Amino acid sequence: MVVVTIDNIHAAVVDNITIIQACKYLGIKIPRFCYHEILPVAGNCRMCLIEFEHDEDKIHVACATLVVDKVKIFTNSFLIQKVRENILELLLINHPLDCPICDQGGECDLQDQAKKYGTANGRLFQNKRFVSDKYFNVLIKTIMNRCIHCTRCVRFVASVSKDNQLGTINRGNHTEISTYFDKKIYSEVLGNVIDLCPVGALTSKFYAFKARPWELQTSENIDLTDGLGVKINVHFKERVIYRILPKLSYESNLQIISDKTRFSFDATKENRIVNLSNNVDTLFTKNWSNFLKYLNDLLKYTSKEKFLFIIGENTSLETMRVIKNLERFFDYSIVKTATPAVSNSNYVYNIPVSFNVLKSKSIHNCFLLSTNIRCENALINFRLKTKYFSNNLFIFSFGAKCNSDFNINFININPNNTLQFFEGKNKNVNLLKSLLFGHKSMFLVGENFKQRYVNNIEVFYNFLRKLNPSVEIFPIFKNINIEGLNNNNIKFISKKNIIDNKYIFTTYLDDTIFLRKLFNKNKMSDKVLFWFNTHYSQLAQRFNFIVPIQTHFEETGGYLTLEKKYINSVASIKSFGDSKSLYLIFSYIFTKKSIFYLTLNDLLDLQKPFEHFNEMVKNIHLYYLLNIKFLKHFTKTLLVSNYSYVMNYPFKVITQDFYLTNLYTKNSYNMVKASKEFRSNYSMFENK
Numbered sequence: 001m002v003v004v005t006i007d008n009i010h011a012a013v014v015d016n017i018t019i020i021q022a023c024k025y026l027g028i029k030i031p032r033f034c035y036h037e038i039l040p041v042a043g044n045c046r047m048c049l050i051e052f053e054h055d056e057d058k059i060h061v062a063c064a065t066l067v068v069d070k071v072k073i074f075t076n077s078f079l080i081q082k083v084r085e086n087i088l089e090l091l092l093i094n095h096p097l098d099c100p101i102c103d104q105g106g107e108c109d110l111q112d113q114a115k116k117y118g119t120a121n122g123r124l125f126q127n128k129r130f131v132s133d134k135y136f137n138v139l140i141k142t143i144m145n146r147c148i149h150c151t152r153c154v155r156f157v158a159s160v161s162k163d164n165q166l167g168t169i170n171r172g173n174h175t176e177i178s179t180y181f182d183k184k185i186y187s188e189v190l191g192n193v194i195d196l197c198p199v200g201a202l203t204s205k206f207y208a209f210k211a212r213p214w215e216l217q218t219s220e221n222i223d224l225t226d227g228l229g230v231k232i233n234v235h236f237k238e239r240v241i242y243r244i245l246p247k248l249s250y251e252s253n254l255q256i257i258s259d260k261t262r263f264s265f266d267a268t269k270e271n272r273i274v275n276l277s278n279n280v281d282t283l284f285t286k287n288w289s290n291f292l293k294y295l296n297d298l299l300k301y302t303s304k305e306k307f308l309f310i311i312g313e314n315t316s317l318e319t320m321r322v323i324k325n326l327e328r329f330f331d332y333s334i335v336k337t338a339t340p341a342v343s344n345s346n347y348v349y350n351i352p353v354s355f356n357v358l359k360s361k362s363i364h365n366c367f368l369l370s371t372n373i374r375c376e377n378a379l380i381n382f383r384l385k386t387k388y389f390s391n392n393l394f395i396f397s398f399g400a401k402c403n404s405d406f407n408i409n410f411i412n413i414n415p416n417n418t419l420q421f422f423e424g425k426n427k428n429v430n431l432l433k434s435l436l437f438g439h440k441s442m443f444l445v446g447e448n449f450k451q452r453y454v455n456n457i458e459v460f461y462n463f464l465r466k467l468n469p470s471v472e473i474f475p476i477f478k479n480i481n482i483e484g485l486n487n488n489n490i491k492f493i494s495k496k497n498i499i500d501n502k503y504i505f506t507t508y509l510d511d512t513i514f515l516r517k518l519f520n521k522n523k524m525s526d527k528v529l530f531w532f533n534t535h536y537s538q539l540a541q542r543f544n545f546i547v548p549i550q551t552h553f554e555e556t557g558g559y560l561t562l563e564k565k566y567i568n569s570v571a572s573i574k575s576f577g578d579s580k581s582l583y584l585i586f587s588y589i590f591t592k593k594s595i596f597y598l599t600l601n602d603l604l605d606l607q608k609p610f611e612h613f614n615e616m617v618k619n620i621h622l623y624y625l626l627n628i629k630f631l632k633h634f635t636k637t638l639l640v641s642n643y644s645y646v647m648n649y650p651f652k653v654i655t656q657d658f659y660l661t662n663l664y665t666k667n668s669y670n671m672v673k674a675s676k677e678f679r680s681n682y683s684m685f686e687n688k
Contacts, residue, residue: 002069007076013067020048020062023075030075031084031113033091033198034150035063038254039159045150046087047113050075059083084117092118094128094173095199096145104200106213110148134178136185138677139263139670140194141208147177147201153193159389160187160382160405177201184681187405188378188658191262195245195255206263206670207243211235216242219572224314224552225260225665226377227477227562228355232261234553234572241265241553241573258378259674260658260665267668271535273548274577286578291547296589298503299326299333307333308501311490312508313341313479314663316557316569319507319583320488326586334501336493338515341447341477342485355563357442357472358383361391364439368408369418370399370651371446375658376478380444381405399446399651415452415651422464442472447654450475475562478655479662483560493518498527505530507549507582510663511537532582535667548579551664555581 002015006026013022018041023030033045041064048062053072058079074080092114099105131144149168154177157166165185169178179185193202216235223230223244231247244265246257275286299307309323327335357363366384373381387393388406396409398418413421443464450457464471477483498504498518504527509515519529521542531543534551552559552569554576559567659675660666 002067004067004069005072007074015067015069017067018063019050019060019065019067019073022067023062028075030062031117032063033109033113033148034152036152036196038256039152039155039196042151042155045091045148047084049080049083049087051077051080081117084113085119088113088117089119089123091148092122093124094145095148096128098146101209102143102146102200103203103208104197108200109198129173131176135182136179136202137190138673139191139205139259141203141205143201143203144177145201146199148199149175149177150198151177152196152198153177153202156193156196157185157187157190160189160385184677186678186681188258188260188374189256189382191259192246192256194262204243204263206266211237211242219570220247221553221572222559222567222569223257223261224480224559224569225264225662226258226379227480227482228377228379229480229559229561229565229567230257230261230379231567232257234265236573239269239574239576241268256379256382260378260661260671263670263674264665264668266670267535267664268551268553268573269576270669271667272576273533273536273540273546273579276548276578277546279544279546288578288580291545292585292588295585299589305503306501307503307505308497309333309335310493310504310506310509311335311337311485312506312510312663313337313339313481313485314508314552315481315484316552316555316559316583317481317484317487317566318557319586320484320490322583322586323507324488324490326589334497335488335490336497337485337490338493338506338509338512338518339479339482339485340451340492340514341479341482342490342492355380355383355474358387360440362440363387363442363472364392364394365441366393366395367441367443368395368397368399369443369445370449370452370653371444371476372400372402372653372655373444373446373476374402374404375653375655375661376446376476378658380476384444399448400653402653415449419460422467440470440472441468442474445473445475447477448652452651477562480561481559483562483564487560502526503528503530505532506543507532508663509533509539510666511539515539532585533663534579535663547585548577549582549585550575550579554579555583557583 001012003010003012004022005011006019006023006028009026009028011022011026013025020030020032020035030048030050032048034042035045035048043061043064046061049059050062050065051058051074052060053074062075091110095110099108099111102108105111128145131147133142133144136142151168154164154166154168158164165183166177166179169176169180191204194204197203213235216237219234219236221232221234223232231249233245233247234241235243235245242265244257244262246255246261248255276288276291277286307326309326311320311323315323323335327333373384384395385406388395394409395407396411397404398411398413401410401412411421445457453460461473464473495518506529509531516539519539519542524542528545529543530545530547531540532547532549533540534549536546540546553572554574555569556571557569559569561567655661657675657679659671659678665671
């Protein structure tokens with residue numbers, strides 16, 4: 001600890017921190033342009049200058065100077081104010097006067113500092129310089145005349161890519177921020193340079209000239225485009241979402257979100273199902289009363305026919321609970337899912353995982369088991385990459401070889417050979433000993449790896465823990481709420497389920513090749529199919545009833561992340577068209593409550609059955625205690641399988657396109673444009 005005096009405030013602060021960090025702890029604001037908490041220090045804007053008392057070099061840079069014991073610092077003296085005024089005048093020499101048409105207007109750091117330290121009259125009578133705009137990618141708009149060379153974008157791109165794709169060229173007054181050889185930049189988190197840019201040089205192409213910050217309402221929500229479910233801020237006006245920004249969270253994302261999260265918001269209005277429709281009888285078209293009466297009579301009084309519910313991963317936990325109640329109360333109903341990532345055996349409350357362990361210096365080895373981590377979860381890939389560049393981390397990949405943005409040791413073996421490798425029966429037994437027993441290791445297990453180990457993935461996990469009790473195991477899911485499906489003991493669908501049931505209800509299904517083969521148009525003539533979804537698709541045309549339901553931006557619901565944390569979405573915008581809440585539609589069968597609104601008591605009742613998840617995250621011992629209780633009270637039958645085997649097919653990559661991974665991103669025109677540009681210029685696989 002060191003004792004410092006900042007603006008006549010005496011305080012004891014931790015040593016080895018910079019002055020700007022000490023001022024933050026004391027609540028003293030220091031202007032800055034180049035400094036950012038998540039970036040390396042550059043110290044090239046000089047706006048954060050401070051004054052030392054009784055020192056030969058009075059003026060120092062606050063972002064790059066460490067605190068010194070028994071020193072007196074002034075952050076707003078007359079000398080510092082004059083220095084900042086001169087620095088700001090230099091920054092404004094070549095800056096264009098286009099604030100009225102700049103998308104950064106109202107939240108621009110340069111505007112704020114110019115109001116405080118700027119002058120009314122300029123002393124420059126020469127022409128301003130002109131800088132040509134650069135093309136980064138289809139998502140980011142550049143106006144390089146506004147650039148003040150803070151190099152935030154350069155340092156961020158250097159930290160997320162293995163080669164420095166962005167940098168400064170030329171010298172002096174001719175300095176520019178540019179890509180080398182006019183090459184496009186590809187990164188799954190490149191959109192964060194929009195938030196990092198303190199001026200309007202880098203903005204979103206899809207937000208340009210659409211709205212001003214003071215016109216928009218803000219609501220906190222969650223992201224469903226990957227398995228982490230990070231917190232986001234939704235900026236909207238009436239029923240339209242204009243942009244999505246990250247919410248600061250030191251536990252999850254540190255103000256970093258993926259480009260899918262940031263730019264896929266247009267899926268809330270594109271290709272949406274507007275009205276209730278029926279391909280056979282017009283009696284139910286746009287008539288919710290007739291449809292609900294038909295649905296109620298069908299489920300309650302049709303006892304001769306069997307019902308099948310196929311649940312998508314974007315279905316909330318509350319809706320899953322209601323549908324599972326249908327299975328419990330009516331013996332003729334079956335609940336399945338079309339998500340192959342679900343567990344094949346009974347759900348077990350495992351120890352919760354947290355990717356904050358990547359901050360630990362004790363982990364030296366990482367095993368990627370059949371996962372393309374760059375595509376399946378960009379934020380975990382960003383953390384892994386940061387860990388790789390900052391520490392001595394060795395990464396080994398089992399499965400299909402992918403084009404990673406950091407060095408990975410690839411091991412091309414099949415599932416059986418993977419078992420032999422960890423059992424020590426392989427010729428690389430010395431390598432195994434040095435990796436598993438020398439240091440703490442972590443395993444990132446992909447969806448395809450779990451599919452190869454039918455009914456025995458938990459046995460494999462326990463085997464790894466016996467080899468090294470300190471091993472960390474993390475399942476990787478490319479979509480949210482896979483753990484929610486496992487929690488409700490919902491198994492993967494089979495072709496026999498389709499054949500045996502006449503009435504089939506689907507919720508939030510993604511249009512995949514597997515489902516198109518499953519719902520063969522020639523074999524569905526005697527079936528009655530219900531498409532409960534937010535978007536149209538080619539598969540939806542084969543269904544009898546097309547029912548519009550709300551997205552997670554339009555209704556309140558809970559989800560389980562891959563870290564086994566319970567998160568809930570908030571109704572931020574009004575419903576699109578005539579869509580209704582899926583939870584209220586199926587709740588109507590039991591309670592006869594209105595499907596057109598939720599009361600405050602209804603909202604509170606939604607959260608009660610899932611409060612135990614938050615308690616389990618705090619106390620891992622509850623996972624073992626609740627395992628027996630869960631299997632006893634929440635499942636109708638224990639589906640204990642007497643067989644388990646390893647599918648010895650080669651590993652393959654689940655996701656080949658980062659931008660098109662689930663229901664929402666596939667219906668986003670922004671993501672389709674990004675995917676088209678990516679596929680025309682890059683490949684996620686190594687060139688052979």
